[in-house]
Amino acid sequence: MKKNQVIKTMLNHKSIRRFKPKSPTMETIRTIVRAGQQAPFSSQVYSLLLSRNQKRNPFKAPLTFTICIDFHKLQLIMKKRKWDLVSNDLFCLLMGIQDASLMAENMVIAAESLGLGTCFLGNTPLRTTEIAKEYKLPKRVFPLTQIAMGYPAENPSTRPRYPLEFVLFENEYPKFNEKDIKKAMERMDQGYLAQDYYRKSSYRVPLEKGRKEKFTFDNYSWTEHISRKWGQWNPSPEKLLEQLSKCGFSIKKKM
Amino acid sequence: MKKNQVIKTMLNHKSIRRFKPKSPTMETIRTIVRAGQQAPFSSQVYSLLLSRNQKRNPFKAPLTFTICIDFHKLQLIMKKRKWDLVSNDLFCLLMGIQDASLMAENMVIAAESLGLGTCFLGNTPLRTTEIAKEYKLPKRVFPLTQIAMGYPAENPSTRPRYPLEFVLFENEYPKFNEKDIKKAMERMDQGYLAQDYYRKSSYRVPLEKGRKEKFTFDNYSWTEHISRKWGQWNPSPEKLLEQLSKCGFSIKKKM
Numbered sequence: 001m002k003k004n005q006v007i008k009t010m011l012n013h014k015s016i017r018r019f020k021p022k023s024p025t026m027e028t029i030r031t032i033v034r035a036g037q038q039a040p041f042s043s044q045v046y047s048l049l050l051s052r053n054q055k056r057n058p059f060k061a062p063l064t065f066t067i068c069i070d071f072h073k074l075q076l077i078m079k080k081r082k083w084d085l086v087s088n089d090l091f092c093l094l095m096g097i098q099d100a101s102l103m104a105e106n107m108v109i110a111a112e113s114l115g116l117g118t119c120f121l122g123n124t125p126l127r128t129t130e131i132a133k134e135y136k137l138p139k140r141v142f143p144l145t146q147i148a149m150g151y152p153a154e155n156p157s158t159r160p161r162y163p164l165e166f167v168l169f170e171n172e173y174p175k176f177n178e179k180d181i182k183k184a185m186e187r188m189d190q191g192y193l194a195q196d197y198y199r200k201s202s203y204r205v206p207l208e209k210g211r212k213e214k215f216t217f218d219n220y221s222w223t224e225h226i227s228r229k230w231g232q233w234n235p236s237p238e239k240l241l242e243q244l245s246k247c248g249f250s251i252k253k254k255m
Numbered sequence: 256m257k258k259n260q261v262i263k264t265m266l267n268h269k270s271i272r273r274f275k276p277k278s279p280t281m282e283t284i285r286t287i288v289r290a291g292q293q294a295p296f297s298s299q300v301y302s303l304l305l306s307r308n309q310k311r312n313p314f315k316a317p318l319t320f321t322i323c324i325d326f327h328k329l330q331l332i333m334k335k336r337k338w339d340l341v342s343n344d345l346f347c348l349l350m351g352i353q354d355a356s357l358m359a360e361n362m363v364i365a366a367e368s369l370g371l372g373t374c375f376l377g378n379t380p381l382r383t384t385e386i387a388k389e390y391k392l393p394k395r396v397f398p399l400t401q402i403a404m405g406y407p408a409e410n411p412s413t414r415p416r417y418p419l420e421f422v423l424f425e426n427e428y429p430k431f432n433e434k435d436i437k438k439a440m441e442r443m444d445q446g447y448l449a450q451d452y453y454r455k456s457s458y459r460v461p462l463e464k465g466r467k468e469k470f471t472f473d474n475y476s477w478t479e480h481i482s483r484k485w486g487q488w489n490p491s492p493e494k495l496l497e498q499l500s501k502c503g504f505s506i507k508k509k510m
Binding site: 001003005006007010011012015029030033036040042043044046047048052077078083084085094095097098102104106113118120125138161162166169170173182184224228230233234235236237240251 | 270282289292301335345348350353392424492496506
């Protein structure tokens, strides 16, 4: 495999959940955001909210960035140009999630290149009401994800990923056989078990509906973990639709 | 601003639409994908389709990557774990678009660090039927975006971006005044005009509904360009919903 400083930085990525109290300088923050800004956006329909309130930030991180989908700014500009936005909100979200995610990933890599660590907070879209209130968000701004950031006070291993041949397909999507699936599962499960990841975090996704726990930290690993999430959580879109609606996005229209 | 090889690579990003015929080696391709794989995913719910059919690829690029949201693989794994996926499809998309976008952005940066150029093809979600057929995609795989990739045969300037203070907000989302909006618009419009970007591309978004063209390439720029897109295109979600539905995603459920 080819190596250079950029590739090395990416391959060395891992989430950091313990931070030193030292706050990055404003110069460092601006560098990270500026690097993020150059991502290949469709329409720059994102905004960043920054909190340096270390006491209140998740993981007591010196920085929390909230990455938002932002159509408020776009619509202000369109108004100056005498245009109204007519695109449907599902399409707005489809493009907005991409713009916000490109920004987020660039920021993660830029931050790590400067010696900082980061952690995504995946449950952001279900906490938008409180975030909107805290940051006084106007309508048409939707908090998509948050990134905790600061200098790492831990140095975990990089986490396993699927085998490359379970991810990259040339010309045709394959029909997976038992062996392919088993190999991908083993790579993930044995990789996380070798790091004792879930035991160290003391967390298993709780079982609902009277299902009995049959796993211990000796065999509970990644594929069981994500299966429990996708097999139990968020069966109805109602909560997400409500959060979207409160932020001024209606994807029910014409459906 | 702080500088290192990673930051420099990011700040130097621009889309490339003309490529040398030389195809990157499989080692280069694998390096780029492997670097992409280490992004901070929620559940690795993505797949990559690769075409090296230069003649048929957009911009005749040596490589086209189609980045898909992929719940097919996840559900195969869940089945082995005796779980059914219950999460609603809107939530699936919300997380899937993020995973696919993080992968895509890492690949762009990795590729550029190795001297390659890239261009996103934003209209992918409205062409999923043909893509699904071409690559024989199973249900629950949705082509989100495509990246053309190869060694650049052009060297354009980096494109302008909003002023940092129109993007990053500490503690509170601001109330923009006329000056803020004007400054952001001027940064974008004068930046693109200085590069003669739209004249060189010979393209203005056509006006619909009998609107009269009042712009020439002397004053047509970015804010007018995106206003026309968001002000005219995709008023109804029907087409996108249909594409999603054909790929096995139903976000109408319970709505």
